[in-house]
Amino acid sequence: MVALISPWFGSLLPGLFLPTASLPPFSLLTVSLPTVFLPAVSMPASALPSVHLALDLGAVLLLALGLKGLSKVRTARSANGLAAVAIAVAVAGLLLEQGVAGWPWMLLGLLAGGGLGALVAYRVPMTSMPEVVALFNGCGGMASLLVALGAAALPAGLDLLGQLSVLASVLVGGVTFSGSLVAMAKLQEWLATPPWMLRPQRHAVNIGLVLVALAAGAALPLGLLTPAPALVVITVASLLLGIGLTLPIGGADMPVVISLLNSYSGVAAAAAGFVVGSQLLVVAGAMVGAAGLILTQVMCTGMNRSLTSVLFGGALGAAAAPVGEGGSGEDPATAASRPVPPRSAPWPWRPPSGWCSCRATAWR
Amino acid sequence: MNGPLSEALWVLLLGSLLGFELIGKVPPTLHTPLMSGANAISGITLLAALALIGQAASLACACWAPWPWASLCSTWWEVSS
Numbered sequence: 001m002v003a004l005i006s007p008w009f010g011s012l013l014p015g016l017f018l019p020t021a022s023l024p025p026f027s028l029l030t031v032s033l034p035t036v037f038l039p040a041v042s043m044p045a046s047a048l049p050s051v052h053l054a055l056d057l058g059a060v061l062l063l064a065l066g067l068k069g070l071s072k073v074r075t076a077r078s079a080n081g082l083a084a085v086a087i088a089v090a091v092a093g094l095l096l097e098q099g100v101a102g103w104p105w106m107l108l109g110l111l112a113g114g115g116l117g118a119l120v121a122y123r124v125p126m127t128s129m130p131e132v133v134a135l136f137n138g139c140g141g142m143a144s145l146l147v148a149l150g151a152a153a154l155p156a157g158l159d160l161l162g163q164l165s166v167l168a169s170v171l172v173g174g175v176t177f178s179g180s181l182v183a184m185a186k187l188q189e190w191l192a193t194p195p196w197m198l199r200p201q202r203h204a205v206n207i208g209l210v211l212v213a214l215a216a217g218a219a220l221p222l223g224l225l226t227p228a229p230a231l232v233v234i235t236v237a238s239l240l241l242g243i244g245l246t247l248p249i250g251g252a253d254m255p256v257v258i259s260l261l262n263s264y265s266g267v268a269a270a271a272a273g274f275v276v277g278s279q280l281l282v283v284a285g286a287m288v289g290a291a292g293l294i295l296t297q298v299m300c301t302g303m304n305r306s307l308t309s310v311l312f313g314g315a316l317g318a319a320a321a322p323v324g325e326g327g328s329g330e331d332p333a334t335a336a337s338r339p340v341p342p343r344s345a346p347w348p349w350r351p352p353s354g355w356c357s358c359r360a361t362a363w364r
Numbered sequence: 365m366n367g368p369l370s371e372a373l374w375v376l377l378l379g380s381l382l383g384f385e386l387i388g389k390v391p392p393t394l395h396t397p398l399m400s401g402a403n404a405i406s407g408i409t410l411l412a413a414l415a416l417i418g419q420a421a422s423l424a425c426a427c428w429a430p431w432p433w434a435s436l437c438s439t440w441w442e443v444s445s
Binding site for chain 2: 063064066067068070071072073076079080083084087090091094095098099100101102105106109110129130133136137140143144146147150151154155156161255258259262263265266268269270272273274275276277278279280281282283284285286287288289290291292293294295298299302
């Protein structure tokens, strides 16, 4: 029973929040192309292993080209469509190989997710794009989390590799999910950092949560715990860790944090690839993870702050803050995390990031 | 040691290198679209979910129905009879 329900969530959530790039046609393409291939699945699955492999390789090639094209202004638009086509090809390859057993669930998830994703992408104004990216990122993390839990819930047990990959996927997916939701709430100014979150003890609490998660994960293959309580402990610990890592960070630093969480969600996708044994997922997740890390570093140098001061500084380790705003009663972490102009910058200085219309970099 | 684990580790390493190399100088105007596009590509977790649905569906009985209440009814029927 559980095995039937959890894959439904696993498909519903990534389908529910198919992250859409800044061009709307992406999600529509990804939803429509696989459904075109559905009638073709009357072919016996075992006759087409080479087709699946060819489609997977083609998908990776197209993904790599698309990711490269996204870093150049001239080719960015077409690269977006290329990445969409690549994912559609990969989905078609998977469905051709394993058949469409359970297709009502798949269809429901894809339509609900693709529809919601397209709706949000069309309706949201560009100034709220960071929040939307954070939301979709969180749901990508939740998808990896649910895939790992669903794989653990299958009646066939997991071997050592499976257990370790489930642990990794749950951990990274949980941190990404809760961290991204906190990031979105901070950018929307629904949440401010509570003062008790800024004390240095939070580092000890975060490290403690990591240790608890790792201990529960180690207890699983050693047989000290049954899978269900161990997975519950790891899930809860990773969700709390995500909140604990992201809550102390100020609103102006959030774009950098979202980029880092973006990279984490790529790593979570790679971990999900380990869980189901798909090398395409491992490659794509590794590419996104590495690219996100580079982008995070680029954004940090643009803001003239180092990554460690962004992640762990909060209000304590910030660079020389601009004119003291002690009486303004605003979030202390946001005050400390404004981008600092370099010494030689002309006045008025604007932070050279791409978030020029983002509310989080408001100057007072 | 040429099992699936070592293959997957090779793939992970080379994929990370590919990701590092693909992203060169990114102009600031492309920070948001690149992040959004990378976010979209990480939606490839969809494939893992589809694979999982396929595994779960093939494990269940031949009369597996997509609706939770239908499978609930069938399990209740088997349990009660």
